[in-house]
Every structure is written in structure tokens, then in C-alpha cells.
Amino acid sequence: MTTDWIATARTLSEALPYLQRYDDAVVVIKLGGHAMGSEEAMDSFARDVVLMRQVGLNPVVVHGGGPMINEMLAKLGVKSEFVNGKRVTDQATVDVVEMVLSGQVNKRIVQAINRQGGRAVGLSGKDANLMICEQTDPSLGLVGTPSKVDPNVLLALFEDDTIPVIAPLGAGENGETFNINGDTAAGAIAAALKADRLLLLTDVSGVKNAEGEVVTELMAAQVREMTEAGVIAGGMIPKTQTALDAVEAGVRAVVILDGRLPNACLLELFTDHGAGSLIRMQPKGS
Numbered sequence: 001m002t003t004d005w006i007a008t009a010r011t012l013s014e015a016l017p018y019l020q021r022y023d024d025a026v027v028v029i030k031l032g033g034h035a036m037g038s039e040e041a042m043d044s045f046a047r048d049v050v051l052m053r054q055v056g057l058n059p060v061v062v063h064g065g066g067p068m069i070n071e072m073l074a075k076l077g078v079k080s081e082f083v084n085g086k087r088v089t090d091q092a093t094v095d096v097v098e099m100v101l102s103g104q105v106n107k108r109i110v111q112a113i114n115r116q117g118g119r120a121v122g123l124s125g126k127d128a129n130l131m132i133c134e135q136t137d138p139s140l141g142l143v144g145t146p147s148k149v150d151p152n153v154l155l156a157l158f159e160d161d162t163i164p165v166i167a168p169l170g171a172g173e174n175g176e177t178f179n180i181n182g183d184t185a186a187g188a189i190a191a192a193l194k195a196d197r198l199l200l201l202t203d204v205s206g207v208k209n210a211e212g213e214v215v216t217e218l219m220a221a222q223v224r225e226m227t228e229a230g231v232i233a234g235g236m237i238p239k240t241q242t243a244l245d246a247v248e249a250g251v252r253a254v255v256i257l258d259g260r261l262p263n264a265c266l267l268e269l270f271t272d273h274g275a276g277s278l279i280r281m282q283p284k285g286s
């Protein structure tokens with residue numbers, strides 16, 4: 001197979017308007033546990049993030065790790081259940097969540113980015129008071145909703161050419177540790193940074209309608225209707241809710257897309273093709 005060098009050069013040239021549009025832009029990327037997959041997929045994701053930084057964007061990675069938490073809880077014989085996409089969390093569970101997310105998943109992503117020549121620093125919402133939480137709902141136990149987000153540590157990391165990688169845990173006012181849904185955490189951080197884009201990477205190609213087709217552009221009212229009808233369910237509920245909250249809080253647009261697709265982030269940011277479901281306040285062109 002010969003490489004089509006002319007096509008490669010054309011691709012780079014066609015990316016120019018996007019590179020100019022996103023110069024210095026803040027892009028928050030939520031990497032879901034289901035989108036993490038193999039070492040190759042992780043390396044490809046890390047390479048995209050390093051490229052973003054190299055061309056002048058400020059990427060922030062917020063990760064999940066639900067399947068990895070499930071695996072560890074099962075090993076330890078701790079039972080776990082989800083209500084509307086959120087894990088009911090007691091003290092024993094949050095201890096495992098922190099160990100898996102901050103200890104294993106976070107470091108795996110940091111290492112993958114550093115291996116690709118980037119400079120990543122791992123932290124959780126507990127560091128530098130990044131996310132102070134309130135209890136979301138007493139019936140969910142130690143599940144938190146960020147009530148105060150201080151993004152100063154992230155701004156300092158941008159200045160230092162460093163990519164923040166954030167595990168979704170937060171501190172309570174009384175010294176508790178809260179488990180935050182990864183999508184909720186990414187949305188809160190994107191809102192505090194008034195990010196240009198929030199990319200929610202998952203294992204489906206976007207938000208699907210009742211016929212199973214991906215809806216490429218969604219407005220708030222449509223999301224509400226689809227949720228009431230049960231078409232949006234399970235783990236997609238926190239994602240679409242996060243998207244609505246984020247655009248209301250000033251994030252320019254949110255995209256829900258398949259993170260297992262090679263170069264998913266580049267496809268969305270730097271090509272006309274785009275990917276997944278785009279959620280914003282106003283329809284395109286208005």
C-alpha cells in the first residue's frame with residue numbers, strides 16, 4: 001500500500017480554518033469507561049489530546065470508569081445498583097470508587113498522554129478545591145453534585161502547557177468524599193471554564209430516537225420529550241441532562257459521540273464531517 005502523500009497534505013490544509021477557529025479554545029473531553037477499551041484505543045485517544053494541545057487548544061480530560069468500578073466491587077463482594085444512571089453509593093462503595101478512579105483509571109490516562117509526548121497531571125475534584133459538592137439526593141447516599149467549582153488550578157496548568165486529567169470525586173463541606181457521575185463532573189468543569197466544546201465520549205454513535213437512528217442535532221425541548229417517553233434511558237440520562245445544563249451555563253456546544261471510533265475527537269473538531277449528536281441552545285445557523 002502506498003501512502004497518498006498529496007491527500008495527507010490536503011487534509012492538513014483543510015484543517016486550517018478549524019485550527020484557527022479553535023486557537024486557544026477550551027475543550028473538555030469526558031472519556032467514559034465504556035469508551036476506554038484496548039491499549040490501542042487509549043493510545044489513539046491520548047495522541048488526539050496531545051495533538052489538540054500542540055495546535056493551541058486547551059484540552060481538559062474528565063474520565064469515568066463505571067465498568068472498572070463494577071469489576072472491583074464484584075471482586076470484593078460489594079453489591080451495587082444504579083438509579084437513573086447514578087450509582088447508589090455508601091461509604092464502602094465510595095472507598096472503592098476513589099481507589100479505582102483516582103488510583104488506577106486516572107493514572108492509566110495520564111501515563112498514556114505522557115507516553116505520546118504530552119504533559120499530563122492527574123487530579124480529582126478534591127484537589128485545590130476544584131469541586132466542592134452537595135449531596136445529590138439522600139436516597140443515592142454519597143453521590144455529589146458540584147456546588148462550587150474553582151477552575152483556577154486548571155488555568156495554571158494551561159499556562160504551564162500541562163493537560164489536566166480529572167477523576168470525578170469531590171469534597172463535601174464536612175470532609176466527606178462524594179462520588180460524582182463522570183458526565184456531571186465534566187459538565188460542571190466545562191461550565192466553570194465557559195468551554196467552547198464539551199465532548200462526551202461513550203460507546204454509542206450518539207443519542208438515538210425511538211427508531212434507533214442517531215439524531216445529529218438536538219434542542220432542549222426534544223431532549224425533554226425523549227426522556228419523558230423513555231427513549232433516552234439509563235446512562236444516557238446524565239449525559240443529556242449534563243448537556244442541557246452545560247449549554248444553559250454558557251458552554252457553546254456539547255457533542256455526544258462514540259469514543260471507540262478512531263480519532264473521534266479530531267473528526268469532530270477538525271473536519272466538516274462532525275460526529276455524534278450536537279446539543280446547543282440555538283439551531284445551527286441561527
Ligand SMILES: Nc1ncnc2c1ncn2[C@@H]1O[C@H](COP(=O)(O)OP(=O)(O)O)[C@@H](O)[C@H]1O
Pocket residue numbers: 031032033034035064066085201202203204206207208209231232233234235236237
Ligand atoms: N436514546 C439513547 N441513545 C443512545 N444510547 C442510549 C439511549 N438511551 C439509553 N442509552 C444507553 O446509554 C449508554 C451510554 O451510557 P453509559 O453506559 O453510562 O456510558 P459511559 O460509560 O460511556 O458514560 C449506551 O450504551 C446505551 O445503552
Ligand SMILES: CC(=O)N[C@@H](CCC(=O)OP(=O)(O)O)C(=O)O
Pocket residue numbers: 031032033034063064065066067069085086087097143144168179180181182183235
Ligand atoms: C455517581 C456515579 O454514578 N458515579 C460513577 C462515576 C464513574 C462514571 O461516571 O463512569 P462512566 O462515565 O464510565 O459511566 C460510578 O460510580 O460509576
